Amino acid sequence: MGRAIQSDFGLTDRGFRKKTAWCWEIEVPQPGPTGEIHRQVIFDGTYFSGWCVLIAHKGQHVLGWQWCDQEKKAAWEALLKQLPAPxxxxxxxxxxxxxxxxxxxxxxxxxxxxxxxxxxxxxxxTLAPRLPAGQEILGLTRDLMRVRDLDAAVAWMGAYASWEARWESFLKQRTYARAGVDRPSWVKPNQAWWYTHIRLRRVQGLYRQLLRDRSLFTWLEDRFHTEGSATVERTTSRLEGGPNNAIKHLLRGHRGLSESHARSAVDWLLNTMIEHPHDPWMLAHRHREGTAEPARRRFIAEEHIGPATYGTAATAEEGLWGRSGWAGMP
Structure with missing residues (x-):
């Protein structure tokens, strides 16, 4: 996990790789289920070399991870099934x-x-919107970052409602297709008109969805506070600044790893971040003695559509890839 290079160990580069080749065969198990119901679970994915690793984090420790090619529903479901609902x-x-x-x-x-x-x-x-409506909603978004209690949250929602009311007719303005009018790239060829301020309408749609889902101020609800201190994060920073950043730092420090070795290195790194890491020496001993349990392949439970011969094995098309190590088993 450090920055040492092969020549630091008194061997030639080829000699070092030959002597340690067996180490790459050791499989890194994920943390087993504990049955603990967590107050919060933070989710995020990080990409490298055409791969994505989805990580579940509780704020202090990694709870599990799942390999895939993209952040697809099937990949997230495979990770969610490892954990009880928080x-x-x-x-x-x-x-x-x-x-x-x-x-x-x-x-x-x-x-x-x-x-x-x-x-x-x-x-x-953009960071410098030209229209007053854009300037105001960007300012409101910056104000959102400074909300710290329910009173401030209520004041913010009132300010947002005022913004919508003030710019209601402005946001409904349309542009009609006619000679001399440029057609934006996102407009369909046979479309007769489109909203003039589509970008601001998308911001409006984002906030409406957040308010409708009640997912904007969840962290401020009374049941998620202990002695006035929030027990739920309002950002994914603990995950992005912790495991995600550590993964990128590790791979930058060991550029040139093959694809399979890079994934194995990330597995070992994430093992160090779980609450009770597996002892590398014990795993190595079991591997050398031939007593390590064989890895179980993960299968995604799906409804059978068509003949049973279609099967339910995880495939690259689903966003889940077979691999020799612990790509995320149950």
Whole structure:
């Protein structure tokens, strides 16, 4: 996990790789189920070399992870099935995770990450919006980052409602297709008109969805406070600044790893971040003695559609890849 290089061990590079080749065959188990119901679980995925690792984190420790090619519903479901449903999930708002949550953890509350909300709004308005409506909603989004209690949350919702009322007719303005009018790339060829301020309408749609789902101020609810201190995060920063950042730092420090070795290295790194890490020496001893339990392949439970010969094994098309190590077993 460190920054040492092969020549630091008194061997040639080829000699070191030959002497340690067996180490890459050791499988890293994920943490087993404990039955503990967590107050919160933070979810996020990080990409490298065409792979994505989805990570579940409780704020202090990694709870589990799942390998896939993209953040698809099937991949998130495979990770959710490893854990009991918590009280709250903190998420960046990816559609794949939301669909999996609706399927697997229907009664779990959702808290959307404030930094991802800000990033989404900024993407639509830019950092220097020209229109007053854009300037105001960007300012409201910055104010959202400073909300710390329920009183401030109520004041913010009032300010947002005022913004919608003030700009209602402005946001409904349309542009009609005619000669001399440029047709935006997202407009369909046979479309007769489109909303003039579509980017601001998308910001409006984002906030309406958050308020309708009650996923904007979940962390401020009374039952998620202990002695006035929030027990639920409002961002995914603990995960992004912890495991995700450590993964990228590890792979930068060991550039040139093969794809399978890079995934194995990430498995070992995440093992160090669980509450009760598996002892590497014990795993190595079991491997050398031939007493390690064979890895069990994960299969995704699906409804059988068509002949039974179709099977339910995880495939690359589903976003889940077979691998020799612990890509995420039950």
């Amino acid at each position: 009280d709250v999930v903190v998420t960046d708002g990816g559609t794949g995770l939301r669909a999996a949550l609706d399927q697997q953890w229907r009664h779990t509350r959702i808290q959307r990450c404030y930094f991802h909300i800000y990033a989404a709004v900024r993407r639509h308005t």
